[in-house]
Amino acid sequence: MPKKSNHIPINTMVDMFGAGIAIGRASITELQTFEVAEQSHRDDYHLFFVLEKGNLSFEIDFQKYNAKSFSVIYIHPNQVHRLGPFENVTASFWAINNENLNPEYLKLLEDITPAKPLTLNEETFSIISEAVTLCIKLSERKNEKLHQSLLKDSCNTLVALVASQYLELSKSMDALSRFEIISKAFKTLLESNFISSKKPTEYAQTLNVSTAYLNECVKNTTGHSVSYHIQQRIILEAKRLLYHSGKSVKEIATELGYDEYNYFSRLFTKVTGMSALTFRNKNHD
Structure with missing residues (x-):
């Protein structure tokens, strides 16, 4: 067994994406693992997955989960996690650091931590999936004069959509x-x-x-x-x-x-x- 570091590995936003916001969608047909994700680690950013097709196994703080299609997964920067091998999966993701996250949404995310994967109903899944598609398109329009603002606002909209689903499971402050x-x-x-x-x-x-x-x-x-x-x-x-x-x-x-x-x-x-x-x-x- 290789000697472990004296620190829990941290994947940084800069190293992983080179920016404070990242979004994408991928389809994996063959069995794959990603070394950077299968090793236990923390991120210094907020990470979201929307599983559109297939199953995804992962572990968060010693709890094992298996998410199915139409699920959303939120991982907080404090949580130690790793992904398992997967195949025949289509998933979208977005990552955002605190600097770009709406302060109000940051507070909401703190309140729902630790968060378990959620299965979305068909209508909610469709809305979030369409919002992801639009956000991806906006991220590709790098010549827009307000590109960064558009990307930031659209990604925060996605965060709000997901946070609202978790909030539905809990009582309002009132x-x-x-x-x-x-x-x-x-x-x-x-x-x-x-x-x-x-x-x-x-x-x-x-x-x-x-x-x-x-x-x-x-x-x-x-x-x-x-x-x-x-x-x-x-x-x-x-x-x-x-x-x-x-x-x-x-x-x-x-x-x-x-x-x-x-x-x-x-x-x-x-x-x-x-x-x-x-x-x-x-x-x-």
């Missing part, structure tokens, strides 16, 4: 209870602060509620305590680093904000039922 609003705000904070803030009291203070009330909101909404969610988020990041990087367990503990290596080791064992080294050995590629 329909959320007080418990759900607080729980949603906690999850957003957790994603950005799980390394620096590991105590429920820290999140409660930021949200201007008592620790007991925060715990009541989160447990009522999700069935689990605030501490549970904090630990699960930390352990997910630990699993990513154990599986996809060559860093030692002690280095990972330090990166995740634990000065006491033994405490981190006990926490990992408590949450997963196995030691960090056992997890790494069990899940070697």
Whole structure:
């Protein structure tokens, strides 16, 4: 087995596409794999697929999925993922970095992360597919004086169309209870602060509620305590680093904000039922 890097590989927008927005459509008839995609990695951009024909297998953060025709797949920059081999597939895709993404849509995408593949109904699929076709045509009109603006606006329209499909599965903010609003705000904070803030009291203070009330909101909404969610988020990041990087367990503990290596080791064992080294050995590629 080749030695792993000390960092999870990151595919950058510049290296992959040479620009902040990219869009295309491809038909693959013979069995193929793409080395850059089949190896576990992160992207520094938002990636969308619309599967028009065939099946596509992939893995996101240790969860395996198999998408079928008329499915849309969204992968957030934080998610570690890889594609499996595929054949007889027609799919369109678009990629966009934060700089070109409408700030309102960025917030929506943050709220639906992690997102599972969605199967679209025929009408919605047709609208998105037509929008992709138009966006591809606009991307090819490089002599247009407003080419970049046209490409940016059309790609953001696609993002909005997909985000709206995910939003249909969740309640609007107007329909959320007080418990759900607080729980949603906690999850957003957790994603950005799980390394620096590991105590429920820290999140409660930021949200201007008592620790007991925060715990009541989160447990009522999700069935689990605030501490549970904090630990699960930390352990997910630990699993990513154990599986996809060559860093030692002690280095990972330090990166995740634990000065006491033994405490981190006990926490990992408590949450997963196995030691960090056992997890790494069990899940070697």
